[in-house]
Amino acid sequence: MSTVTEQSPPSATSSAAQSPARQTLRRMLGNTSVRVGGTIALLIVLMGIFAPFLGTRDPSDISPKNRNKVPGYEATIRDYDGNKIPVVYRMGSDTLGRDVYSRVVYGARTSLIVGATVAVLAIAVGLGLGLVAGYFRLMDGIIMRVMDGMMAIPAILLAIAVVSLFSAGLTSVIVAIVVAEVPRVVRLVRSVVLSIREEPYVEAAITAGTPAPLLLLRHVLPNTVAPLIVQGTFIVASAIIVEAILSFLGIGIPPEVPTWGNIMAEGREVFQLFPHNILYPGAVLALTVLSVNMLGDGLRDTLDPRFAKRV
């Protein structure tokens, strides 16, 4: 029906009395993608946090004697005090005899830190720019032309340029990916602002004499939260991949730091003989990105008003 549909009259039921935010939260937690994706993502986060307690060893500990061993290989090594201890290379060892399992588990830390930091920074910068571009028409042209320019450069290329400007390391990798992600956030926020500023309740706030910054904060900003949460998860996924690509190409985080990209780069040369060096970190990387994307898909289905009806 395209006429304005009358909603049910105010009732005393508990669901009607809840604020819209709480209703959304409940709908969100009922979504299968959110549950499955969220659970796997949470497990990987826990894996990163509790890495030392998961039967791992020092991930940079080299053991020339035990290079390129297959998964499940058992050996004895000497610890720092000279005691002999038995170890199992659950996922085999790499060309320097480091334990791939430990490196994969510890590698989750780098990947997740990069993913989360990039998402937070890209959203913070993009949100600010997007709000300004969407609300103040004078700034719109300037900001958006710069963003268009940035989007014309392939993300990886841009990242390589940024990394080569500064020394390779976690910070420059993060900055590099953030720079590439910001334009997409700006576009998203701007589009939301453009549609919300036409809403009568925003116009009512203008006629109420609400100053622009307060108006943006109170009436416009809350509308960007849902799309940004969704976009945020996709940024996390793509940042993890880009970090792995940069590390794989050898221009990201220094090779001694265990990251999934580094482990795979390490295993590249002996891939045909010892595929586990690439398969295990690759599988975990794929699983992480899949779970984060599933989470994002589920969130979009429940948060985006265009999909909300179907759910």
Added chain:
Amino acid sequence: MTENVLEVKNLAVELPHGSDRQHAVQDISFTVGPGEIVCVVGESGSGKSVTAQAVMGLLPRELKAVQGETLLEGEDTLQAPANRLRALRGTKMAMIFQEPMTALNPVARVGDQIAEMLEIHTTHNAAERRKRAIDIMRSVHLPEPERMVDSYPHQLSGGQRQRIMIACALVLDPALLIADEPTTALDVTTQAQILTLVKEMQERRGTGVLFITHDFGVVAEIADKVVVMQHGRIVEQGTRDQILLNPQMDYSKMLMASVPSMHPPERTPVEGETAVQTTQLVKRYGSKGWFGNGREVLAASDVNLHVARGETLGIVGESGSGKSTVARCIARLIDPTSGEINLHGTDIATMSQGQLRPHRDKVQIVFQDPYRSLNPRRTVGQSMVEAPMNFGQTLDEAMANAGELMQTVGLSADALDRYPHQFSGGQRQRICIARALMVNPELLIADEAVSALDVSVQAQVLELLDDIRDRYNLAMLFITHDLRVAAQICDRLIVMQKGVVVEQGPTHRVYTDPQHDYTRLLLDAAPGQGVQFGAGLAETA
């Protein structure tokens, strides 16, 4: 007696669990005879559209017809399998919708869309189909059908698109035409033409028409029989005159009494202090020059108006006439291109947003869509106190005021803690009015403020607006496309066409003795003007 085209018997459609009532519609029985126009009227949520969808077999998946039958020339469409329904649609029953733009495929030529009906249901070849399409386009009075057959929908006006829809529906001569609010999205003059067309088609082809509408003017214009629905049940049915002039049930009586009259009472001119005055107000959209798109639209040109305290000035006109532009310029939601807006001795037309802020409390605005006028994330109270707190009131003062105003507009003060989605459209519009009153404005702009409301709610809100105007000695600028509403509430009237004021004067004078051709056209096009709803006797139309 000839056989009925459509016979609906005891139809009941169940709503999904957890809805506010068990059945969308219940105990629905009525008939449509050949060549008969049956109008189903009712307010939003009364189940009119569900009834039509059930007949067409187009019910949304969540809804299920649990009882009754809908006999289309004796064949029950509720029981018919999908492929039989597909064969029936178009050949025996056809439907036209409210929004002619979205009902047509924007990337297909209109002629092809008409021909598609023939392609599916007949064995004509392409040349014959084209010829039939042109014929039917001619019979719905589209100009130059040979040329227009190759047009795309966006090249046609709203009225022409609706004619194409009607052509699509009638090309196979169905026995039953279902029209779901087909004129609601159209301007009043276009609406009059479409109504004439529907009537002509029905007379010429003997089609039975099931016409769904909420507009009683339209009912008065075309109905043979009227079915009044409320909360999914039929309240009353009978001939047009029985229902419109002499309704028996309380609900129908209330509805008829709520329909505003086309005859404005004579009012004494209000002689108050001038609250707002515009001089040579101009608003131009688009721009020429380097960065412009080279097109310019003059949305308002040389508008001079003034509103006194205690007076209601109406601006009427069709869509695109510039009535809202003028209102939004005065509220400074958009910047006028040139001219003066004199508010209380200050020209606010050229002020910057910063300079304007201290003057914002003088002009408040109530918008058309009550569902979008309140921020859904903030409680009613938070929305209400925003403006007064911008002007220096403390939260406690403002909240106390808000509580009082809620009672003024007929709601209880505890509504302040609730969220907008817990209120009906009419209640929300009351809240919006209360919010506008929070800062004691001098001028209240009502921009189509009652257009989205059901007729009974509309009557109440109009009464409220009239009441608060007197109580607070407000100047009121009332923008509407509905001439009945304007007649009801406005002291003086401005008629706008294509950005230009073509006529102004006291409402009574404009209605009884229109000076400009366009005003006369508008008044003539208003549907059902000869009928005094619920008055007991028909006047001569």
